[in-house]
Amino acid sequence: MPAALFWTFASFMLFFGVMVIIHRSPVSSALSLVVCFLGLAALYISLDAFFLGVIQILVYAGAVMVLFLFIIMLLDLKAEQRRRFNLIAMFGGVIVIVLFVKVLLDVCYGFQSGNAVFPALHSAGHGDTWEVGMALFQQYKLPLQMIGALVVVATVGAVLLSKRELK
Amino acid sequence: MATLNDYLLVSGLLFTIGFAGVLLRRNILIIFMALELMLNAANLSLVGFSRFHVRAGLPDYNAQVLVFFIITVAAAEVAVGLAVIVALFRAKQTTHIEDLNSLKF
């Protein structure tokens, strides 16, 4: 992908990520997160992962974020009031963030082979959805079943947790 | 052309943004959303590596299968986590993280 397009979508995504954590209103945060996910999906597609890009939009932006918004509306959250400023905590947090960024930059500069161009693809006729599907159902049969069980358990758990006390 | 290092850098930055959100925000729902940002950053770097390791003309789909699983698990986690937050809200009537401190010594 041309660098210009890449950086456009990347900065798009990063900007709205920052928006998520800056906004005081939870609804604004949630909506910024949705747009962030859109940018992320674009990046996936730029990496020839078409299936994943679509799944990202359908599942994450479409289902998970909608769930978030439901809960925000359910709890009827107002904008967050300013409380007392815990300077020490903020300071500590900023320190950790800075260190993180430093580690990140060191790693990236150290990883020389990452500077190569992506190798070319000679795709067979099937397309990546077919490939991912085949991998899922052949090599990863068991994890797939376990994921299915996990989702059922999560559903049951969610129902149980939201029960009110039986009077 | 965008190289792998660019994708990895972006992924790292997204992760840092998410972590900053966990550390610095005090509303539990926002923290949860920042958590989702972190997960997605990991997904991005996985897909990048998948495209980078090419075998027989095709990208390495194992990483993409893993991303699939991560998305599924994240969805389940969000469901349960939000149920927990709702239960907490019903008990404490607040979403401020500093008020949720009964598990202390």
Added chain:
Amino acid sequence: MNSAPWIILFAPLFAAAAIAIATQPFKKVSSYISVAAVAISFVFSLVVFGSPDQDVSVTWIDLGSFQVRFGYMLDSFSKTMLFIVTGVGLLIHVYSLGYMQEDRGRSRYFAGLSLFMFSMLGIVLANNFIMMFIFWELVGVSSYILIGHWFDRPSAADAANKAFIVNRIGDFGFMLGILMVWSASGTVMFDELSSKWTTLGLGAGYTTIAALMIFCGAVGKSAQFPLHVWLPDAMEGPTPVSALIHAATMVAAGVYMLARVFFLFAGSGTALMVVLWIGLITSLLAALMATQQDDIKRILAYSTLSQLGLMVSAIGLGVPVAALFHLFTHAFFKALLFLGAGSVIHSLHNEQNIWQMGGLQKKMPITFWTFLIGTLALAGCPPLAGFWSKDGIVAAAFEFNAASGLVISVINFFTAFYMARLFCVAFLGAPRSEIAGHAHESPPVMAAPLLILAIPSLIAGLPVVSHIFFPEVESSEPSIPAIAVSLAVFVGGTLAGFALYRGKSSDPLDIPLFENRFYIDQFYASLVKWTQDALAGIASFVDRWVIDGGIVRGLGGTTWGFGFALRFLQIGNLQAYAFLFGFGVVLLLYLILFAS
């Protein structure tokens, strides 16, 4: 006649086994079996007496370099001892037929007696240390069984325990001695050792300690100081048992063993000194203690202790033949005295206090005259047996140095004194109690052994007789000063005894120190108690402070402490946890990626 010694040894064993397995309900049959076995042994002992010396062994355990042999050694010592043990044993078996007539445990008694005969004959015949030790222990067991014959009496049960335990202490030293001898010389056979021992080139310290360890066995078995405490208490057993075991034979086993292995002591002057002084101390203490006892059997027991001490001193003076000669004569007159005492006890219905006896001359003539012979023999009246054997020891003592001669003379004085006391109070004068007035003579089965034993008490000391049994006794001129001193102390002691006790109805002398046996028993009891308390205190301390406090509560407390410290990390603030977590991750990343 190669099988004769084996018959002598095993006939009593077969009797004991037969009684134990088959004939226990049939008391008369058991007693006759036992008597028959001893008679057979006696007959064969006489047969063997004439045959030449021999030493025969059968290999019992053969593991190449380690062999244990089982055999017999016939020389003048063992032939004489065989004669004594089987002869006196036979007489006592016959006596027991009468004495134990109404006892309900008669089968058990005779089985015990037969077992004892087997064990004692084993010691006499043994030709190596291992065999002797095995039979040594067997004799201890037989003694335990017989002392505790009336086991429902707590005093008898305690006395049996005491005998066995005190003996065991001595046997421990004995075993150490055997091991020392064995490891130094590689053999336990007496004949090999006697030729090898001096040529081994061992240091003086080693030979002294080995000899003294072996002596420990004799200290236990022959009741020398400080392990003498069991013998007086052993009088709880029936009187024939006291006569056989604790006067004539078993306690003499220690002296016999010392004479057997005298070559171990010959080289070590220190060991001989120790033996001499222990013998003298035992003898003197026992003689003093005997002057104040009121139980007839106890007086005789202390007398035995005293005479054993004399025998051991003879070993210490370097004249083992004299010791065995005294053992020989002592066996006869001491057995006679005990059987006579048993006769008196039996006719007075188990009264043992001499102050309840008296005036028995007319009523029990046979007992009276045989007891008199025994008393004179013990006190050293010439020409009875005791005079000759004691003279041998006195002469050797004066030859050694004047002090030991003096001590022995003092001991002999007291011996005459207390025997005169006993005779006066128990037999002479008017009857001191109701029951003494109704005394009657014992039945023939008990009186006959008394008469038979009186004969060797009279003549066994005479040179013509002693030469048959002790060809090595040199018939040198007897030393006149020694004889003079011996006569003087005999006359003096007897007259003093008569003067003080004739016609008295209670004891004019009262010396608590002697009467309470120098408080040695109390001392031992407190010693055991003190050791036990100390050990218990230590164990309690370890249990309470080391195990409970240190280990159990220490471990628990440490874990609790760690838990308490870690608790303070749970501050409840989610973001603080996230902060720590992130910080840790960054640190780890740095360490892994950049600092290796």
